[in-house]
Amino acid sequence: MSGLLDITNLRIDLGQARTPVSPVGPLDLTLDVGECLGIVGESGSGKSLTLKAILDVLPEGLVRGAGTLRVMEQGKWVEPAAKDLRGRKIGLISQEPGAALDPLMRVGDLIGEIVRLHSGCSRAESKTRAIDLLRQVGVPDPEKRATFWPHELSGGLKQRIVISMALACKSEILLCDEPTTALDVTIQAQIVDLLRDLQKQHGLGIIFVTHDLALIRQIADRICIMYAGLIVETGPSAEIFKAPQHPYTRALLAALPDIEASSGNLQPIEGTPPNPTDFSVGCRFAARCALATEACRAARPLLEKTERGTMVACFHAGVAP
Ligand SMILES: Nc1ncnc2c1ncn2[C@@H]1O[C@H](COP(=O)(O)OP(=O)(O)OP(=O)(O)O)[C@@H](O)[C@H]1O
Ligand SMILES: [Mg+2]
Structure with missing residues (x-):
């Protein structure tokens, strides 16, 4: 597949202090022609801000503190100004179409x-x-x-x-931020079908943010699991649903024993995610993780390749809790 979007080291900062609080990042994202990338995570994990940062439409007080964003234009990677992407190369489909x-x-x-x-x-x-x-x-x-x-x-x-x-x-890229959440179930399915058809017909690249795991499983080729502003696990959707490696992904999926039969919405996991002002130097999931050790609290695990073709940021990846 050929590349369409390539984001590296993206960070979103609150204010412009020398040591800013960063609710999102650093994170990397890529998207190929005709691909659907799903982003999943609890409320407040930074999904919407990530999409807004791509288009440089962050709410007041937040800025893109770091990162490069490149798009493919006529066979070459270029780094355009965000205003040249909005309403052109990249379209935003939000929860509130009105x-x-x-x-x-x-x-x-x-x-x-x-x-x-x-x-x-x-x-x-x-x-x-x-x-x-x-x-x-x-x-x-x-x-x-x-x-x-x-x-x-x-x-x-x-x-x-x-x-x-x-x-x-x-637009060659559609950023979809829970585009079907406000719609009833039948209409939801119709909109999802439409997006899939357009993806196939026009080779659109889609980034699809949702709380609905059943839906993401159905439509996403690859997924990113976000926790407290970071991607903690990413890879082909089928692999991650088959054998999640990060304790957070496992908890998300375990909370959905029968994904087909349930509503597909994320179920609560015990505890709450940290606020950006309280992010620690270690793994941000440590406080809620049954596997956490001193090492997890001392340093943040980075994404590493697994044998399954996925990437996981956990010192205990794959270990059953
Ligand atoms: N306008 C803002 N000013 C300051 N901080 C913000 C602002 N908007 C969001 N944040 C911070 O960034 C975090 C991520 O917010 P974001 O809206 O991206 O979450 P989300 O994953 O889209 O959540 P949801 O699933 O509820 O839509 C929030 O937890 C909050 O701490
Ligand atoms: Mg959101």
Whole structure:
């Protein structure tokens, strides 16, 4: 597979002090053409901030403190400014599609405007193309829906519109931050199917953040397990679900004895993750880990390759608790 996105050493800092508090990182991420990378972790582990850092749309007070971000452009790795990625190479699909839609523009005009901006075509052409895009993302009766205002659409349709906007931008990478959480189950499945179809048809690279392990197992080629701002285990999804090596991943999966039958949502693990201000020098999971030893508290384990083709950051990787 060919590379699409390559992030190394990404760190997100709170403020700009000389020794900043860093809720996320350092971490590395890669994404290939046509690949779906799942990011899983408890609430507060840094999933959303990681996606926001990629587009440089971090909330006030947070900054990208370190890291390089490269994308593949016409066969070459380049390091573009974030503003050149937003609404172009990379699209963001969030949990709240309404926020991405201008309430004062009809749906067809919204999409048409983006088409015109990106292709410089005429108003009439952009209108036809907008309707085409609506059809591509499965909006029924697209000619009629194009005349609707955003508030006249259901959550599922709004999410389809946001996805069509990313296609209008010719985005090659979609960052999906729990895009289906606010939707009911049937609509969730339809949106996931749509994303998978587009991934196949257009070779889109997708980073998919969710709490839903059953869903991630179904759609992700590779997964990253995040804990307290760091990736603690990563690799092909099938391998990690078959034989998780990190005690945190094991706890996550053990809390889901029958992943197919359950809702798939993360179950609570005893204890709570540390706050970024309390991150220790050692393993951040140590306080909740049955295997933790002095070594775990003294130094932070880094990601290391395993025989299974995965990477794990644990001094006791693979040991049964
Ligand atoms: N605006 C902010 N200012 C300061 N710290 C923040 C801010 N937003 C997030 N954080 C810190 O960064 C951590 C990661 O937040 P993030 O929103 O990325 O978590 P998440 O994994 O997306 O969680 P969830 O599953 O609940 O969406 C939080 O625990 C919090 O400590
Ligand atoms: Mg989040």
